[in-house]
Amino acid sequence: MASSANFRLEILTRHLTSAAFASKAGSDGQNLEWIKISPEVSEALKTGSPIVALESTIISHGMPYPQNFETAKELEVIVRKNGAVPATIAILDGVPCIGLTTEELGILARLGSKARKTASRDIAVVMAGRENGATTVSATMYLASVVGIPIFVTGGIGGVHRHGENTLDISSDLTELGNTPVAVISAGVKSILDIPRTLEYLETQRVTVAAYQTDEFPAFFTQTSGCKAPARVESPEHCARVIDANIRLERKSGILIAVPIPREHSASGHLIESAIQQALQEAREKKISGNAETPFLLARVNELTGGASLASNIALVKNNASVGAKIAVSLAQLQKHSGKSSQVVTLGFGSLFKIPHCCTRGSPDCLSARVADHPKRYFALLPMISA
Numbered sequence: 001m002a003s004s005a006n007f008r009l010e011i012l013t014r015h016l017t018s019a020a021f022a023s024k025a026g027s028d029g030q031n032l033e034w035i036k037i038s039p040e041v042s043e044a045l046k047t048g049s050p051i052v053a054l055e056s057t058i059i060s061h062g063m064p065y066p067q068n069f070e071t072a073k074e075l076e077v078i079v080r081k082n083g084a085v086p087a088t089i090a091i092l093d094g095v096p097c098i099g100l101t102t103e104e105l106g107i108l109a110r111l112g113s114k115a116r117k118t119a120s121r122d123i124a125v126v127m128a129g130r131e132n133g134a135t136t137v138s139a140t141m142y143l144a145s146v147v148g149i150p151i152f153v154t155g156g157i158g159g160v161h162r163h164g165e166n167t168l169d170i171s172s173d174l175t176e177l178g179n180t181p182v183a184v185i186s187a188g189v190k191s192i193l194d195i196p197r198t199l200e201y202l203e204t205q206r207v208t209v210a211a212y213q214t215d216e217f218p219a220f221f222t223q224t225s226g227c228k229a230p231a232r233v234e235s236p237e238h239c240a241r242v243i244d245a246n247i248r249l250e251r252k253s254g255i256l257i258a259v260p261i262p263r264e265h266s267a268s269g270h271l272i273e274s275a276i277q278q279a280l281q282e283a284r285e286k287k288i289s290g291n292a293e294t295p296f297l298l299a300r301v302n303e304l305t306g307g308a309s310l311a312s313n314i315a316l317v318k319n320n321a322s323v324g325a326k327i328a329v330s331l332a333q334l335q336k337h338s339g340k341s342s343q344v345v346t347l348g349f350g351s352l353f354k355i356p357h358c359c360t361r362g363s364p365d366c367l368s369a370r371v372a373d374h375p376k377r378y379f380a381l382l383p384m385i386s387a
Protein backbone atom coordinates (compact mmCIF):
# COMPACT_ATOMS: atom_id res chain seq x y z
CA MET A 1 0.00 0.00 0.00
CA ALA A 2 2.76 2.40 0.93
CA SER A 3 4.49 1.78 -2.38
CA SER A 4 1.28 2.46 -4.30
CA ALA A 5 1.01 5.76 -2.41
CA ASN A 6 4.61 6.54 -3.37
CA PHE A 7 3.80 5.72 -6.94
CA ARG A 8 0.87 8.12 -6.93
CA LEU A 9 3.07 10.80 -5.39
CA GLU A 10 5.62 10.28 -8.12
CA ILE A 11 2.95 10.83 -10.76
CA LEU A 12 1.76 13.89 -8.91
CA THR A 13 5.30 15.27 -8.70
CA ARG A 14 5.81 14.78 -12.40
CA HIS A 15 2.66 16.68 -13.25
CA LEU A 16 3.37 19.47 -10.88
CA THR A 17 6.92 20.06 -12.04
CA SER A 18 5.76 20.97 -15.53
CA ALA A 19 7.27 24.32 -16.49
CA ALA A 20 3.98 26.17 -16.77
CA PHE A 21 2.85 25.06 -13.36
CA ALA A 22 6.15 25.55 -11.56
CA SER A 23 6.43 29.08 -12.86
CA LYS A 24 3.49 30.03 -10.69
CA ALA A 25 5.03 28.70 -7.49
CA GLY A 26 5.82 31.17 -4.75
CA SER A 27 9.51 31.54 -4.11
CA ASP A 28 9.34 30.22 -0.56
CA GLY A 29 6.59 27.69 -1.19
CA GLN A 30 4.39 29.42 1.38
CA ASN A 31 3.10 32.65 -0.05
CA LEU A 32 1.54 31.11 -3.08
CA GLU A 33 -0.22 33.10 -5.69
CA TRP A 34 -3.73 32.33 -4.60
CA ILE A 35 -3.43 31.66 -0.88
CA LYS A 36 -1.26 33.11 1.85
CA ILE A 37 -0.44 31.07 4.92
CA SER A 38 1.16 32.91 7.83
CA PRO A 39 4.63 31.66 8.85
CA GLU A 40 3.29 30.50 12.23
CA VAL A 41 0.44 28.48 10.74
CA SER A 42 2.71 27.13 8.04
CA GLU A 43 5.16 25.88 10.67
CA ALA A 44 2.34 24.32 12.73
CA LEU A 45 1.04 22.53 9.62
CA LYS A 46 4.49 21.13 8.94
CA THR A 47 5.00 19.83 12.46
CA GLY A 48 1.47 18.53 13.02
CA SER A 49 0.93 21.00 15.90
CA PRO A 50 -2.63 21.84 16.98
CA ILE A 51 -4.26 24.64 14.98
CA VAL A 52 -7.66 26.29 15.37
CA ALA A 53 -9.23 28.09 12.40
CA LEU A 54 -11.33 31.18 13.22
CA GLU A 55 -13.81 32.91 10.95
CA SER A 56 -13.94 36.60 10.05
CA THR A 57 -17.59 37.43 9.32
CA ILE A 58 -18.07 37.43 13.06
CA ILE A 59 -15.52 40.29 13.16
CA SER A 60 -16.85 42.33 10.25
CA HIS A 61 -20.59 41.72 10.39
CA GLY A 62 -21.23 39.99 13.72
CA MET A 63 -20.07 42.69 16.13
CA PRO A 64 -19.57 46.48 16.14
CA TYR A 65 -16.17 48.20 16.24
CA PRO A 66 -14.15 48.26 18.52
CA GLN A 67 -15.57 45.25 20.39
CA ASN A 68 -15.04 43.16 17.25
CA PHE A 69 -11.32 43.98 17.17
CA GLU A 70 -10.87 43.33 20.89
CA THR A 71 -12.74 40.04 20.62
CA ALA A 72 -10.77 38.90 17.56
CA LYS A 73 -7.49 39.51 19.41
CA GLU A 74 -8.73 37.91 22.63
CA LEU A 75 -9.87 34.79 20.80
CA GLU A 76 -6.37 34.32 19.44
CA VAL A 77 -4.92 34.77 22.95
CA ILE A 78 -7.33 32.14 24.34
CA VAL A 79 -6.44 29.66 21.61
CA ARG A 80 -2.73 30.17 22.34
CA LYS A 81 -3.18 29.88 26.12
CA ASN A 82 -4.80 26.52 25.57
CA GLY A 83 -1.88 25.26 23.51
CA ALA A 84 -2.96 25.72 19.89
CA VAL A 85 -2.07 28.09 17.06
CA PRO A 86 -4.89 30.43 15.93
CA ALA A 87 -5.53 30.79 12.21
CA THR A 88 -8.05 33.54 11.53
CA ILE A 89 -9.16 33.24 7.90
CA ALA A 90 -10.19 36.11 5.61
CA ILE A 91 -9.65 37.31 2.06
CA LEU A 92 -7.54 40.46 1.81
CA ASP A 93 -7.17 42.23 -1.54
CA GLY A 94 -8.40 39.06 -3.21
CA VAL A 95 -5.93 36.74 -1.47
CA PRO A 96 -7.31 34.10 0.92
CA CYS A 97 -5.23 34.43 4.10
CA ILE A 98 -4.79 31.65 6.63
CA GLY A 99 -3.59 33.36 9.79
CA LEU A 100 -3.80 37.15 10.11
CA THR A 101 -1.50 39.66 11.78
CA THR A 102 -2.94 41.97 14.45
CA GLU A 103 -2.78 44.75 11.90
CA GLU A 104 -4.82 42.70 9.43
CA LEU A 105 -7.37 41.86 12.12
CA GLY A 106 -7.65 45.62 12.74
CA ILE A 107 -8.20 46.37 9.05
CA LEU A 108 -11.03 43.88 8.91
CA ALA A 109 -12.57 45.10 12.17
CA ARG A 110 -12.58 48.70 10.93
CA LEU A 111 -13.93 47.74 7.52
CA GLY A 112 -16.93 46.13 9.21
CA SER A 113 -19.71 45.49 6.74
CA LYS A 114 -17.69 47.22 3.98
CA ALA A 115 -15.85 43.92 3.72
CA ARG A 116 -17.90 41.53 1.63
CA LYS A 117 -19.66 38.80 3.58
CA THR A 118 -18.09 35.85 1.81
CA ALA A 119 -19.73 32.44 1.78
CA SER A 120 -18.24 29.52 -0.20
CA ARG A 121 -20.02 30.56 -3.38
CA ASP A 122 -18.49 34.06 -3.15
CA ILE A 123 -14.81 33.14 -2.75
CA ALA A 124 -14.04 33.13 -6.47
CA VAL A 125 -15.77 36.49 -7.05
CA VAL A 126 -13.93 38.15 -4.15
CA MET A 127 -10.60 36.77 -5.39
CA ALA A 128 -11.24 37.86 -8.97
CA GLY A 129 -12.28 41.37 -7.88
CA ARG A 130 -9.29 41.67 -5.48
CA GLU A 131 -11.79 42.53 -2.78
CA ASN A 132 -11.68 42.23 0.98
CA GLY A 133 -13.87 39.34 2.07
CA ALA A 134 -14.91 38.31 5.56
CA THR A 135 -15.42 34.57 5.45
CA THR A 136 -18.56 32.97 6.87
CA VAL A 137 -18.61 29.49 8.35
CA SER A 138 -18.95 27.87 4.91
CA ALA A 139 -16.05 29.76 3.31
CA THR A 140 -13.83 29.41 6.40
CA MET A 141 -14.46 25.65 6.49
CA TYR A 142 -13.61 25.34 2.82
CA LEU A 143 -10.34 27.29 3.11
CA ALA A 144 -9.36 25.51 6.35
CA SER A 145 -9.85 22.14 4.68
CA VAL A 146 -7.80 23.15 1.62
CA VAL A 147 -4.74 23.67 3.82
CA GLY A 148 -5.50 20.75 6.15
CA ILE A 149 -6.82 22.36 9.36
CA PRO A 150 -9.44 19.99 10.86
CA ILE A 151 -10.84 22.21 13.65
CA PHE A 152 -12.63 25.52 13.39
CA VAL A 153 -14.17 27.67 16.14
CA THR A 154 -17.01 30.13 15.66
CA GLY A 155 -19.95 31.60 17.60
CA GLY A 156 -23.00 30.29 15.85
CA ILE A 157 -23.59 28.73 12.48
CA GLY A 158 -26.22 29.72 9.94
CA GLY A 159 -29.19 27.41 9.46
CA VAL A 160 -32.64 27.03 8.03
CA HIS A 161 -34.36 30.39 8.35
CA ARG A 162 -37.83 30.57 9.81
CA HIS A 163 -40.28 29.97 6.97
CA GLY A 164 -37.38 28.35 5.11
CA GLU A 165 -39.82 25.67 3.97
CA ASN A 166 -41.32 28.39 1.73
CA THR A 167 -38.38 30.65 0.99
CA LEU A 168 -35.67 27.94 0.74
CA ASP A 169 -33.45 30.33 2.71
CA ILE A 170 -31.02 27.77 4.05
CA SER A 171 -27.48 28.81 4.94
CA SER A 172 -24.71 27.28 2.85
CA ASP A 173 -23.02 26.60 6.20
CA LEU A 174 -25.18 23.47 6.33
CA THR A 175 -24.29 22.18 2.88
CA GLU A 176 -20.62 22.97 3.45
CA LEU A 177 -20.82 20.92 6.65
CA GLY A 178 -22.17 18.12 4.47
CA ASN A 179 -19.25 18.35 2.05
CA THR A 180 -16.19 19.37 3.99
CA PRO A 181 -14.50 17.24 6.67
CA VAL A 182 -13.88 19.96 9.25
CA ALA A 183 -15.15 19.95 12.84
CA VAL A 184 -16.98 23.17 13.71
CA ILE A 185 -17.19 24.17 17.36
CA SER A 186 -20.13 26.52 17.89
CA ALA A 187 -22.76 27.44 20.49
CA GLY A 188 -25.45 25.85 18.36
CA VAL A 189 -27.98 27.75 16.32
CA LYS A 190 -29.72 31.01 17.19
CA SER A 191 -33.43 31.02 17.69
CA ILE A 192 -33.67 33.62 14.90
CA LEU A 193 -33.50 30.40 12.87
CA ASP A 194 -35.72 27.34 12.71
CA ILE A 195 -33.76 25.00 14.97
CA PRO A 196 -35.71 21.75 14.44
CA ARG A 197 -35.54 22.12 10.65
CA THR A 198 -31.85 23.02 10.88
CA LEU A 199 -31.20 19.75 12.71
CA GLU A 200 -33.26 17.84 10.14
CA TYR A 201 -31.28 19.40 7.32
CA LEU A 202 -27.98 18.57 9.02
CA GLU A 203 -29.11 14.97 9.21
CA THR A 204 -29.91 15.01 5.49
CA GLN A 205 -26.42 16.37 4.87
CA ARG A 206 -24.90 13.47 6.86
CA VAL A 207 -23.34 15.83 9.39
CA THR A 208 -22.28 14.34 12.73
CA VAL A 209 -23.86 16.57 15.39
CA ALA A 210 -22.94 16.29 19.07
CA ALA A 211 -23.75 18.50 22.07
CA TYR A 212 -20.98 19.14 24.56
CA GLN A 213 -21.73 17.86 28.08
CA THR A 214 -25.47 18.04 27.54
CA ASP A 215 -28.24 16.03 25.90
CA GLU A 216 -29.90 19.09 24.41
CA PHE A 217 -28.89 21.04 21.35
CA PRO A 218 -28.08 24.60 22.55
CA ALA A 219 -29.65 27.73 21.05
CA PHE A 220 -26.69 30.13 21.14
CA PHE A 221 -27.92 32.64 23.77
CA THR A 222 -29.63 29.92 25.79
CA GLN A 223 -28.41 26.50 26.90
CA THR A 224 -31.57 24.81 25.73
CA SER A 225 -33.59 24.77 22.53
CA GLY A 226 -36.21 22.13 23.21
CA CYS A 227 -34.44 19.88 20.66
CA LYS A 228 -32.53 16.78 21.64
CA ALA A 229 -29.02 16.54 20.22
CA PRO A 230 -28.33 13.42 18.13
CA ALA A 231 -25.24 12.64 20.27
CA ARG A 232 -23.47 13.82 23.41
CA VAL A 233 -19.73 14.32 23.95
CA GLU A 234 -18.19 14.68 27.40
CA SER A 235 -14.72 16.13 27.05
CA PRO A 236 -12.15 17.53 24.57
CA GLU A 237 -10.62 14.03 24.40
CA HIS A 238 -13.99 12.55 23.54
CA CYS A 239 -14.50 15.16 20.78
CA ALA A 240 -11.00 14.43 19.45
CA ARG A 241 -11.81 10.70 19.26
CA VAL A 242 -14.95 11.46 17.24
CA ILE A 243 -12.97 13.69 14.85
CA ASP A 244 -10.21 11.09 14.58
CA ALA A 245 -12.79 8.41 13.76
CA ASN A 246 -14.28 10.65 11.06
CA ILE A 247 -10.80 11.04 9.54
CA ARG A 248 -10.14 7.28 9.64
CA LEU A 249 -13.50 6.64 8.04
CA GLU A 250 -12.53 9.07 5.30
CA ARG A 251 -15.94 10.64 5.53
CA LYS A 252 -16.30 13.71 3.37
CA SER A 253 -18.73 15.47 5.66
CA GLY A 254 -18.07 17.61 8.70
CA ILE A 255 -18.84 17.54 12.39
CA LEU A 256 -20.79 20.07 14.42
CA ILE A 257 -19.95 20.21 18.11
CA ALA A 258 -22.44 22.40 19.93
CA VAL A 259 -21.13 23.91 23.17
CA PRO A 260 -23.78 25.59 25.37
CA ILE A 261 -23.18 29.17 26.46
CA PRO A 262 -21.71 29.16 30.01
CA ARG A 263 -24.52 29.26 32.60
CA GLU A 264 -23.44 32.60 34.11
CA HIS A 265 -23.88 34.27 30.71
CA SER A 266 -27.19 32.67 29.79
CA ALA A 267 -29.19 34.52 32.48
CA SER A 268 -30.37 37.16 30.03
CA GLY A 269 -31.46 34.47 27.57
CA HIS A 270 -35.18 35.17 27.93
CA LEU A 271 -34.78 38.92 27.56
CA ILE A 272 -32.78 38.26 24.39
CA GLU A 273 -35.40 35.80 23.16
CA SER A 274 -38.16 38.44 23.25
CA ALA A 275 -35.87 40.93 21.46
CA ILE A 276 -35.31 38.29 18.77
CA GLN A 277 -39.06 37.99 18.26
CA GLN A 278 -39.37 41.76 17.81
CA ALA A 279 -36.37 41.91 15.44
CA LEU A 280 -37.82 39.08 13.35
CA GLN A 281 -41.08 40.98 13.04
CA GLU A 282 -39.20 44.14 11.96
CA ALA A 283 -37.17 42.20 9.39
CA ARG A 284 -40.40 40.90 7.87
CA GLU A 285 -41.92 44.40 7.77
CA LYS A 286 -38.79 45.87 6.17
CA LYS A 287 -38.58 42.90 3.78
CA ILE A 288 -34.98 42.17 4.78
CA SER A 289 -33.93 38.74 3.59
CA GLY A 290 -31.08 36.68 2.16
CA ASN A 291 -27.60 37.24 3.50
CA ALA A 292 -28.59 40.66 4.88
CA GLU A 293 -30.97 39.07 7.36
CA THR A 294 -28.51 37.65 9.91
CA PRO A 295 -26.45 40.88 10.27
CA PHE A 296 -29.67 42.93 10.59
CA LEU A 297 -31.10 40.66 13.26
CA LEU A 298 -27.86 40.54 15.24
CA ALA A 299 -27.48 44.34 15.26
CA ARG A 300 -31.14 44.94 16.09
CA VAL A 301 -31.20 42.39 18.92
CA ASN A 302 -28.12 44.05 20.37
CA GLU A 303 -29.84 47.46 20.31
CA LEU A 304 -33.04 46.11 21.82
CA THR A 305 -31.20 44.38 24.67
CA GLY A 306 -29.03 47.41 25.44
CA GLY A 307 -25.87 45.49 24.60
CA ALA A 308 -26.68 42.37 26.65
CA SER A 309 -26.74 40.15 23.58
CA LEU A 310 -23.31 41.38 22.49
CA ALA A 311 -21.83 40.61 25.91
CA SER A 312 -23.33 37.10 25.78
CA ASN A 313 -22.11 36.64 22.21
CA ILE A 314 -18.55 37.57 23.18
CA ALA A 315 -18.63 35.29 26.22
CA LEU A 316 -19.81 32.26 24.30
CA VAL A 317 -17.30 32.67 21.47
CA LYS A 318 -14.47 32.88 24.00
CA ASN A 319 -15.75 29.72 25.66
CA ASN A 320 -15.87 27.98 22.29
CA ALA A 321 -12.29 29.09 21.57
CA SER A 322 -11.09 27.53 24.79
CA VAL A 323 -12.97 24.24 24.18
CA GLY A 324 -11.90 24.17 20.51
CA ALA A 325 -8.22 24.68 21.34
CA LYS A 326 -8.35 21.86 23.90
CA ILE A 327 -9.93 19.60 21.28
CA ALA A 328 -7.19 20.53 18.79
CA VAL A 329 -4.50 19.69 21.36
CA SER A 330 -6.16 16.32 22.11
CA LEU A 331 -6.49 15.49 18.44
CA ALA A 332 -2.83 16.31 17.75
CA GLN A 333 -1.76 14.13 20.70
CA LEU A 334 -4.03 11.30 19.62
CA GLN A 335 -2.63 11.35 16.11
CA LYS A 336 0.97 11.60 17.29
CA HIS A 337 0.61 8.72 19.75
CA SER A 338 -0.98 6.45 17.24
CA GLY A 339 1.66 7.39 14.66
CA LYS A 340 -1.01 8.83 12.44
CA SER A 341 -0.04 12.46 12.38
CA SER A 342 0.29 14.02 8.98
CA GLN A 343 3.54 13.61 7.15
CA VAL A 344 4.78 16.56 5.23
CA VAL A 345 6.59 15.97 2.00
CA THR A 346 8.40 18.81 0.30
CA LEU A 347 8.55 18.29 -3.41
CA GLY A 348 11.27 19.57 -5.70
CA PHE A 349 9.56 22.71 -6.88
CA GLY A 350 9.00 23.99 -3.36
CA SER A 351 5.32 23.35 -2.84
CA LEU A 352 4.36 21.61 0.32
CA PHE A 353 2.15 18.56 0.43
CA LYS A 354 0.54 17.41 3.58
CA ILE A 355 -0.26 13.73 3.42
CA PRO A 356 -2.70 12.54 6.06
CA HIS A 357 -2.07 9.08 7.45
CA CYS A 358 -4.95 7.59 5.49
CA CYS A 359 -3.16 8.33 2.20
CA THR A 360 -0.39 5.97 3.12
CA ARG A 361 -3.17 3.41 3.25
CA GLY A 362 -3.94 4.23 -0.32
CA SER A 363 -6.58 6.90 -0.04
CA PRO A 364 -5.53 9.75 -2.24
CA ASP A 365 -8.88 11.46 -1.83
CA CYS A 366 -7.64 12.51 1.56
CA LEU A 367 -4.64 14.25 0.12
CA SER A 368 -4.69 17.78 1.34
CA ALA A 369 -2.31 19.96 -0.54
CA ARG A 370 -1.19 23.49 -0.81
CA VAL A 371 -0.31 23.81 -4.43
CA ALA A 372 1.35 26.50 -6.37
CA ASP A 373 -1.64 27.15 -8.56
CA HIS A 374 -5.37 27.26 -7.91
CA PRO A 375 -7.71 24.60 -6.48
CA LYS A 376 -8.97 23.64 -9.93
CA ARG A 377 -5.58 22.29 -10.86
CA TYR A 378 -5.34 20.42 -7.55
CA PHE A 379 -8.72 18.79 -7.95
CA ALA A 380 -7.95 17.93 -11.56
CA LEU A 381 -4.91 16.04 -10.31
CA LEU A 382 -6.74 13.88 -7.81
CA PRO A 383 -8.01 11.32 -10.32
CA MET A 384 -4.45 10.95 -11.63
CA ILE A 385 -3.00 10.16 -8.25
CA SER A 386 -5.75 7.67 -7.54
CA ALA A 387 -5.04 5.92 -10.83
Ligand SMILES: O=c1[nH]cc([C@@H]2O[C@H](COP(=O)(O)O)[C@@H](O)[C@H]2O)c(=O)[nH]1
Pocket residue numbers: 055057058061062119135136137138155156157158159170171172173190290291292294298
Ligand atom coordinates in the same frame (compact mmCIF):
# COMPACT_ATOMS: atom_id res chain seq x y z
O1 LIG B 1 -24.42 34.52 15.61
C1 LIG B 1 -23.99 34.55 14.47
N1 LIG B 1 -24.47 33.71 13.55
C2 LIG B 1 -23.99 33.71 12.29
C3 LIG B 1 -23.04 34.60 11.92
C4 LIG B 1 -22.45 34.63 10.55
O2 LIG B 1 -23.47 34.50 9.58
C5 LIG B 1 -23.14 33.41 8.71
C6 LIG B 1 -24.39 32.77 8.15
O3 LIG B 1 -24.99 33.67 7.29
P1 LIG B 1 -26.18 33.22 6.30
O4 LIG B 1 -27.35 32.95 7.19
O5 LIG B 1 -26.39 34.37 5.39
O6 LIG B 1 -25.69 31.99 5.60
C7 LIG B 1 -22.34 32.46 9.55
O7 LIG B 1 -21.58 31.58 8.78
C8 LIG B 1 -21.52 33.42 10.37
O8 LIG B 1 -20.40 33.84 9.60
C9 LIG B 1 -22.55 35.52 12.89
O9 LIG B 1 -21.70 36.38 12.63
N2 LIG B 1 -23.05 35.46 14.15
